Structures are given as C-alpha cells and as structure tokens.
Amino acid sequence: MSSERDLVSPDAEGDEQFIEAALRPKRLEEFIGQARVREQLSLVLQSALRRNRPPDHVLMSGGPGLGKTTLSMIIATELSVPLRITSGPALERAGDLAAILSTLSEGEVLFIDEIHRMARPAEEMLYLAMEDFRVDIVVGKGPGATAIPLEIAPFTLVGATTRAGMLPAPLRDRFGFVAHMDFYSVAELEQVLDRSSRLLAVRLPGDAAHEIAGRSRGTPRIANRLLRRVRDFAEVRADGVVTKDIASAALNLYEVDAEGLDRLDRAVLGALLRKFGGGPVGLSTLAVAVGEEPETVEVVAEPFLVRQGLLARTPRGRVATAAAWVHMGLTPPPDAFGASLLVDLGDDLGQI
Numbered sequence: 001m002s003s004e005r006d007l008v009s010p011d012a013e014g015d016e017q018f019i020e021a022a023l024r025p026k027r028l029e030e031f032i033g034q035a036r037v038r039e040q041l042s043l044v045l046q047s048a049l050r051r052n053r054p055p056d057h058v059l060m061s062g063g064p065g066l067g068k069t070t071l072s073m074i075i076a077t078e079l080s081v082p083l084r085i086t087s088g089p090a091l092e093r094a095g096d097l098a099a100i101l102s103t104l105s106e107g108e109v110l111f112i113d114e115i116h117r118m119a120r121p122a123e124e125m126l127y128l129a130m131e132d133f134r135v136d137i138v139v140g141k142g143p144g145a146t147a148i149p150l151e152i153a154p155f156t157l158v159g160a161t162t163r164a165g166m167l168p169a170p171l172r173d174r175f176g177f178v179a180h181m182d183f184y185s186v187a188e189l190e191q192v193l194d195r196s197s198r199l200l201a202v203r204l205p206g207d208a209a210h211e212i213a214g215r216s217r218g219t220p221r222i223a224n225r226l227l228r229r230v231r232d233f234a235e236v237r238a239d240g241v242v243t244k245d246i247a248s249a250a251l252n253l254y255e256v257d258a259e260g261l262d263r264l265d266r267a268v269l270g271a272l273l274r275k276f277g278g279g280p281v282g283l284s285t286l287a288v289a290v291g292e293e294p295e296t297v298e299v300v301a302e303p304f305l306v307r308q309g310l311l312a313r314t315p316r317g318r319v320a321t322a323a324a325w326v327h328m329g330l331t332p333p334p335d336a337f338g339a340s341l342l343v344d345l346g347d348d349l350g351q352i
C-alpha cells in the first residue's frame with residue numbers, strides 16, 4: 001500500500017514498475033508530447049537505419065517519470081536491436097561495466113539510468129568504449145600492471161540523468177545527441193490518460209481526464225498513478241463510472257488539490273502564510289512549524305512549489321509569492337513577493 005506522499009512522487013514506487021511496463025508506449029509515434037525531442041530523435045534513428053550504422057550516443061536529461069526509460073526502449077525497438085538496461089549506482093567498479101560491454105552484440109542499445117551516479121573508474125572506461133568501441137582491461141597491480149585492449153561491438157549508449165549539470169564534461173561531450181525532456185502540458189497529459197484508460201479498460205470522459213491531468217504535476221507517471229486511484233474510487237463508490245465529479249472527489253479524498261499540491265505542500269505553504277506572514281523565514285524554522293525534517297521540506301516539497309511560482313528561495317529565507325496567497329484562498333498583502341505579476345495578469349485577464 002502506498003503512502004499518501006507516494007501519490008504525487010515522481011519516482012516509481014514499490015511494484016509500480018509492473019503496471020508501468022504495461023502502459024509504456026512501444027513505438028516513437030505512440031509516444032505523446034516532447035514534440036521536439038521526438039522529431040530530432042526520429043531523424044537520428046532514420047539516418048542510422050539508412051546508413052546501417054548504430055546511431056550516435058544519446059543523452060536524455062529531465063526529471064523522474066517524464067519518459068526517459070520508455071524512450072530508451074523505443075529507440076531499441078525502432079532500430080530492431082536488443083536493449084540492455086543498467087544504472088549508474090550498479091556500476092561501482094570498472095569490472096562491472098567491462099562485463100556488460102564485452103558481451104554486447106553488434107548495434108545493441110545500452111541504457112544507463114542515473115548515469116551521473118556512476119563510479120569514476122567505470123566512467124573512465126566508458127569514455128574509451130563510447131569513442132573507440134574498445135576497453136582496456138587492467139591486469140595485475142602496481143608497477144607491473146598492464147592494460148590489455150579488448151575490442152567491443154559497436155553499440156549505442158543511451159544515458160539518462162535527472163542532473164545533467166553533474167555530468168563531467170568529457171562524458172557529456174561524447175554524446176552526439178542530447179534530448180532535454182520537459183514537463184508535459186495539461187493537454188498532453190490528457191492524451192496520456194486517454195491512452196492509459198483504454199489500456200486499463202476504464203471509460204474516461206474528456207472532462208474527467210482534464211481534471212486528473214491538471215493535478216498531475218506535468219508528469220505522466222503521476223497522471224497514470226492518479227488515474228488508477230480514481231478508477232479504484234469509481235469502482236467502489238460509483239459502479240465503475242468515472243466522471244469529472246468522481247475524479248475530483250477521489251483526488252480531494254487523497255488530498256491532491258487542483259494544482260497537484262498534496263498535504264505536505266499545502267502544510268508548508270499554510271505555515272509560511274499563516275505563521276510567518278508569507279516570510280522570509282529560514283528553512284529549519286519552517287520545517288519545525290510543519291513537523292518535518294528540513295531535508296524533507298527542501299527536497300520533497302519545495303522544488304514543485306518553486307516550479308509553480310508559489311514559493312521563492314531568497315538569501316533571507318523562504319518567501320511565499322502572491323500567487324501562493326491566492327492559491328490558499330487568502331488575500332495577498334500589497335507588498336507580497338511577485339504581487340505586481342498578479343496585477344499584470346489581472347489587467348491581461350481584463351482585456352480578454
């Protein structure tokens with residue numbers, strides 16, 4: 001059973017990977033959104049197929065749950081080659097990587113998730129493998145150690161990272177194509193939900209899909225997870241029929257609000273507004289006020305609040321923006337952070 005926080009976590013939880021596997025698009029044309037990445041990638045793959053050569057190495061950067069693993073599987077499928085999956089933390093020693101590289105077949109796609117977490121010796125071995133399709137196996141220790149070069153089959157590396165900035169430049173430079181994965185729009189998430197609902201045999205009207213998409217934090221993984229909770233609610237409380245009101249009632253029950261904020265997000269904003277007048281207030285004080293560790297507030301709640309323009313991190317502490325006051329149903333003080341933006345928006349809205 002997942003905890004309430006898991007509901008809006010972008011990371012895969014527990015046995016979620018099994019249901020995710022069933023919902024993954026298999027071909028590039030089925031992959032929703034990321035139009036630019038899709039078009040760029042399609043060109044890279046088509047030209048590789050024409051030349052009958054493995055394509056350049058591909059780096060995908062973007063937050064969890066945006067479809068990096070899915071896209072790596074699609075690359076292998078489109079090229080009709082096998083796929084080998086590993087992750088940076090699993091490559092602790094150079095030998096771990098050598099064991100994989102030396103058994104790759106011609107043209108195989110090697111997917112390394114969280115590539116920024118690979119150990120240094122493995123990383124250095126990868127440089128040579130990416131460039132020359134060769135690895136140097138070091139035999140012996142100390143001054144008597146010798147490097148025996150070992151040819152490996154030409155392959156395509158697909159690296160995924162949530163922290164592109166943490167990749168050393170020599171590694172980043174060896175990728176011929178870098179795909180930046182953005183958060184999805186509500187309209188794109190509606191398409192993801194429509195597709196998933198058909199695979200799950202749930203009838204999902206457009207306005208219900210819109211309701212769920214708006215609360216999914218721009219992330220397909222979260223959209224699919226919320227859909228499953230709405231389906232459960234509909235089965236138990238409404239004879240399996242999903243409507244906009246059922247979707248809204250289900251997600252309110254799980255405390256995921258209209259903008260996708262959950263209980264912790266709202267607790268942080270609530271404390272900031274009601275106890276500290278909107279800030280600035282230090283992180284540790286704010287954390288005590290909501291009964292959480294500072295790290296939980298900083299890593300789990302804040303990134304999304306900052307992204308939504310509801311909270312700002314300033315040198316003097318955390319500050320709620322005018323939009324946060326409005327979101328929590330309160331009137332922002334005239335000097336609230338970003339209040340002028342709301343006035344501008346108000347003017348714009350007035351002209352529509």
Ligand SMILES: Nc1ncnc2c1ncn2[C@@H]1O[C@H](COP(=O)(O)OP(=O)(O)OP(=O)(O)O)[C@@H](O)[C@H]1O
Binds near residue numbers: 021025068071221224
């Ligand atoms: N563009 C998309 N169209 C349809 N479904 C998608 C799309 N992107 C992701 N999904 C769905 O979201 C789920 C998560 O995607 P995926 O595992 O590829 O994300 P990820 O970026 O690799 O995440 P992580 O970094 O945590 O490994 C999958 O079940 C997949 O079905």
